[in-house]
Each structure stands twice: as structure tokens, then as C-alpha cells.
Amino acid sequence: MENTLQLVRNIIPPLSSTKHKGQDGRIGVVGGCQEYTGAPYFAAISALKVGADLSHVFCTNAAAPVIKAYSPELIVHPVLDSPGAAHEVEKWLPRLHALVVGPGLGRDDALLENVKGILEASKARDIPVVIDADGLWLVAQQPALIQGYRKAVLTPNHMEFSRLYDAVFRGPVDSDDRHGSVLRLSQALGNVTVVQKGEHDILSDGQQVLVCSQEGSSRRCGGQGDLLSGSLGVLVHWALLAGPEKTNGSSPLLVAAFGACSLTRQCNHQAFQKHGRSTTTSDMIAEVGTAFSKLFET
Ligand SMILES: NC(=O)C1=CN([C@@H]2O[C@H](COP(=O)(O)OP(=O)(O)OC[C@H]3O[C@@H](n4cnc5c(N)ncnc54)[C@H](OP(=O)(O)O)[C@@H]3O)[C@@H](O)[C@H]2O)[C@@H](O)CC1
Ligand SMILES: Nc1ncnc2c1ncn2[C@@H]1O[C@H](COP(=O)(O)OP(=O)(O)OP(=O)(O)O)[C@@H](O)[C@H]1O
Numbered sequence: 001m002e003n004t005l006q007l008v009r010n011i012i013p014p015l016s017s018t019k020h021k022g023q024d025g026r027i028g029v030v031g032g033c034q035e036y037t038g039a040p041y042f043a044a045i046s047a048l049k050v051g052a053d054l055s056h057v058f059c060t061n062a063a064a065p066v067i068k069a070y071s072p073e074l075i076v077h078p079v080l081d082s083p084g085a086a087h088e089v090e091k092w093l094p095r096l097h098a099l100v101v102g103p104g105l106g107r108d109d110a111l112l113e114n115v116k117g118i119l120e121a122s123k124a125r126d127i128p129v130v131i132d133a134d135g136l137w138l139v140a141q142q143p144a145l146i147q148g149y150r151k152a153v154l155t156p157n158h159m160e161f162s163r164l165y166d167a168v169f170r171g172p173v174d175s176d177d178r179h180g181s182v183l184r185l186s187q188a189l190g191n192v193t194v195v196q197k198g199e200h201d202i203l204s205d206g207q208q209v210l211v212c213s214q215e216g217s218s219r220r221c222g223g224q225g226d227l228l229s230g231s232l233g234v235l236v237h238w239a240l241l242a243g244p245e246k247t248n249g250s251s252p253l254l255v256a257a258f259g260a261c262s263l264t265r266q267c268n269h270q271a272f273q274k275h276g277r278s279t280t281t282s283d284m285i286a287e288v289g290t291a292f293s294k295l296f297e298t
């Protein structure tokens with residue numbers, strides 16, 4: 001654990017008075033619909049709190065005023081349910097360093113079709129993508145969408161992992177072999193990075209398997225996975241900038257994922273110390289700054 005945390009420390013860009021706004025990360029979150037506005041907010045604000053300079057949300061028309069009202073710090077585009085959605089997002093892609101696809105997206109077929117176009121445009125531009133929540137629902141329907149795209153990281157929870165595994169292998173997960181299952185899924189998808197969240201997080205790029213057991217808590221409020229995927233959007237960008245020299249030969253994306261898992265669990269731990277059973281994801285987001293310093297700046 002400690003060795004991998006050191007690799008995470010190596011990819012963090014120094015704060016410097018010579019940098020301009022945007023250099024430490026411009027992240028886009030694709031998600032947010034009528035039902036779910038919290039999830040894209042949690043992901044986008046977490047990206048900012050970890051250290052990105054700008055955080056965009058691409059959501060449906062109905063979700064946009066709600067998300068804007070949560071925070072003046074987010075840039076919100078009400079485009080996801082418009083006929084030219086993929087084109088609208090594509091216009092922004094040259095200015096974005098990473099996309100987080102799925103938090104609060106929902107499962108409406110027309111929206112998912114638009115997101116398919118966004119994923120294809122992102123791959124064509126070589127933009128790293130973190131795929132979570134309903135983005136994983138889409139990938140389970142069409143694994144070819146990310147097959148072999150090495151700048152993709154998938155962050156399934158227990159259910160999402162089973163669904164993906166079943167879609168790829170046409171059979172259930174062997175629950176006695178979590179390491180092997182994560183490794184095999186990554187390999188079968190052409191070495192995309194897979195992060196299976198749970199009591200311990202299991203991470204693989206199809207070559208290495210890492211386990212993150214950073215102490216969290218027993219509190220399982222909704223939204224913790226959104227904090228993880230938003231944080232990972234920034235860390236993925238930083239890791240790719242730093243390159244494998246800084247990660248001692250390990251995959252930069254795997255190191256980034258380990259960083260996001262450790263950070264999320266540490267936020268959960270700290271928030272639980274203060275709030276106990278009433279801990280919510282907003283309490284965890286309030287801990288991002290101190291958790292980050294404790295893990296990565298000591
Ligand atoms: N505030 C907001 O706006 C938030 C919005 N969110 C958004 O909601 C959307 C749907 O996401 P999701 O995670 O609810 O969908 P999915 O994974 O299909 O789970 C459905 C069912 O699976 C089960 N289950 C889950 N974990 C399990 C486990 N470890 N072990 C065993 N079973 C487990 C459990 O079933 P049950 O216990 O009811 O049988 C659960 O009810 C998505 O857009 C997401 O971003 C969230 O981000 C939260 C904050
Ligand atoms: N049993 C557990 N013990 C400790 N930590 C856990 C446990 N289950 C999940 N976590 C941690 O909680 C975080 C979110 O994982 P979870 O499985 O709840 O994601 P999720 O279902 O996608 O969340 P969300 O509600 O945001 O959709 C991860 O950092 C994971 O390490």
C-alpha cells in the first residue's frame with residue numbers, strides 16, 4: 001500500500017505561480033437527468049476539490065438549472081437530450097483533459113445513444129475516460145464501445161461488475177476469486193483499467209492487480225462512488241502527464257485509480273469520525289482537502 005501511495009505522490013503536479021488557469025485540469029462530467037442531479041454534482045465538485053481548475057457538467061435540459069443552483073463553481077451545459085448532443089459536447093473536447101461518463105445519467109435509450117457518440121468522439125481524440133454508473137450500463141450493452149481503449153477506466157460497484165462480467169463472459173462471476181475476475185475482465189476488454197469497488201477495492205490493468213484497503217468506515221451512503229469517479233478524472237489526467245517514469249513502470253492509470261480509491265476511503269473515514277451514522281457524501285467532500293494532504297502531501 002505505502003509503495004503505491006508513493007507512486008501517487010509522484011504524479012501530483014506541484015502548485016506553481018507560473019501556471020495558468022486550466023493547466024492543472026479541465027474535467028468534463030457527462031451525466032445528470034430528471035431523476036439524478038446529485039451524482040454529477042458530487043463527481044464534478046470532487047474534481048475541483050482534488051485540484052482541477054475547471055469542471056464542466058454535460059447534462060439534460062431539466063437537470064441543468066438544478067445542478068447550477070447547487071454550485072456557482074461548476075460550468076453546466078444543458079445539451080445531453082438535444083438532437084445534436086454529441087456534436088455539442090465534441091465542440092468542448094479539445095479543451096478538456098478527461099471525461100467522467102455516467103454519474104446520474106439514467107438509462108433512457110435516446111440519452112445513451114447520444115453518450116455513445118460522445119464516447120466515440122473522445123476515443124477519436126485520445127481523451128481519457130472514466131466510466132461509472134449508467135455509463136457502465138451502456139458498456140455492458142455494447143462492450144465494443146471501449147474494447148481495447150487503453151485510456152478508459154471502469155469503476156463498477158458490486159452490481160455493475162456482475163453485469164459487465166456477465167455481458168463479457170456470458171456467465172456469473174466466481175465470487176471466490178475476485179482478483180482473478182477483475183484481471184480477466186480487464187484482459188478480455190483489451191486492458192482497460194477496471195476498479196471493482198467494495199470492502200476492499202480490487203484494481204487491474206490486465207497485467208497487475210492492486211488492492212486498496214485504506215481504512216474507510218461502515219457507512220454506505222449513496223454518492224461515494226461519484227466522489228471516486230470525479231477525483232479519478234483529475235488523477236488520470238495528472239498520471240498521464242507524469243508518464244510511466246514517475247510510476248516506476250506501473251500503468252499511470254492504475255496508479256491514478258489507486259489514488260482515487262485511497263482518497264475516497266480516507267474521506268469516508270474522516271467524515272465518519274465527525275458525523276458517525278449521519279455521514280453523507282457532502283460531509284465526505286468537505287474532507288477532500290485534509291484527506292488529500294494526509295495521504296499525498298506528507
Ligand atoms: N444523489 C444522487 O443523485 C445519486 C445518484 N446515483 C445514481 O443512481 C443511478 C443508479 O445507480 P445505482 O448504483 O443505484 O445502480 P445499480 O448499481 O444498478 O444498483 C442498483 C441496486 O443494486 C444493488 N446493489 C448495489 N450495491 C450492491 C452491493 N455492494 N451488493 C449487493 N447489491 C448491491 C442494490 O439492490 P437492492 O439492495 O435494492 O437489492 C441497488 O439498489 C446512477 O445514475 C447513479 O449515478 C448514485 O450515484 C447515488 C447518488
Ligand atoms: N464494504 C465496504 N467497506 C468499505 N468501503 C467500501 C465498502 N463498499 C464500498 N466501499 C467504498 O465506497 C466507495 C464507493 O463504493 P460503492 O460500492 O458504494 O460505489 P457506488 O455504489 O458506485 O456508489 P454511488 O452511491 O456513488 O453510486 C469506494 O471508495 C469503496 O472503496
Ligand SMILES: [Mg+2]
Binds near residue numbers: 132133225
Ligand atoms: Mg455508483
